Amino acid sequence: MPIDWILADLDFQGWSQFSSKDCSIDKVMGQLGFIIMENDVLIERNSPALVTSAEGLPPHTDHHLSHYILWHCLVPDSQGGYSIMVDGLRIFRSMPSNIQELLRSIHLKEHSVFKDDVGYHPLIYETPIGDRIYYSVLFEPTAFWLAGERLTKEQKEAFDTFNEAVRVAKTMRIKLKPGECLVVDNRRILHGRSPLQDNSNRLLKRYWIGKEELEKSVEQRV
Numbered sequence: 001m002p003i004d005w006i007l008a009d010l011d012f013q014g015w016s017q018f019s020s021k022d023c024s025i026d027k028v029m030g031q032l033g034f035i036i037m038e039n040d041v042l043i044e045r046n047s048p049a050l051v052t053s054a055e056g057l058p059p060h061t062d063h064h065l066s067h068y069i070l071w072h073c074l075v076p077d078s079q080g081g082y083s084i085m086v087d088g089l090r091i092f093r094s095m096p097s098n099i100q101e102l103l104r105s106i107h108l109k110e111h112s113v114f115k116d117d118v119g120y121h122p123l124i125y126e127t128p129i130g131d132r133i134y135y136s137v138l139f140e141p142t143a144f145w146l147a148g149e150r151l152t153k154e155q156k157e158a159f160d161t162f163n164e165a166v167r168v169a170k171t172m173r174i175k176l177k178p179g180e181c182l183v184v185d186n187r188r189i190l191h192g193r194s195p196l197q198d199n200s201n202r203l204l205k206r207y208w209i210g211k212e213e214l215e216k217s218v219e220q221r222v
């Protein structure tokens with residue numbers, strides 16, 4: 001698969017699936033930017049953290065400085081572990097303009113990963129390439145993810161409306177095979193995962209790709 005097809009997919013639908021045999025992962029990442037974080041995604045037995053448990057994960061975005069996320073499948077789950085995708089910006093744009101304006105005023109929590117992180121980020125924000133989304137909502141209650149500000153009744157209703165629209169949205173489901181990759185535009189597409197087998201040995205490499213190399217926050221350096 002030529003790299004131009006992958007870039008065209010990303011532009012058109014916000015994600016692309018390809019085999020590492022057909023196109024070099026390094027070449028794709030080099031075209032998209034810089035690796036700002038690299039992780040193994042796997043189950044940790046008895047883990048209290050949702051992301052390393054076997055539970056399903058609802059649609060969300062990762063850190064806003066990760067403009068793209070690329071997963072490279074090394075070992076798939078025997079039954080579950082489908083990647084789930086929803087176009088979050090499309091849902092936002094489908095909302096009435098008064099709700100859109102209210103959503104722009106809402107800030108959500110964000111883990112401090114890089115040096116200048118402040119711990120929260122706007123749900124919807126303008127960039128030179130148009131509106132982008134940051135949606136860290138990973139579990140109920142959704143209000144947990146609000147960045148400590150008191151919402152007006154109207155803001156709360158807009159947030160509830162948006163959360164419900166995400167919950168009922170039609171999703172794309174993909175099961176990666178060994179050697180296959182999925183790359184998503186993290187500021188447009190929400191991603192999640194269906195539950196894994198309890199004893200799953202699923203292993204994905206995950207790369208966050210940003211526009212520049214970044215210094216990690218103090219907590220992340222130790």
Ligand SMILES: [Fe+2]
Binds near residue numbers: 060191
């Ligand atoms: Fe994620």
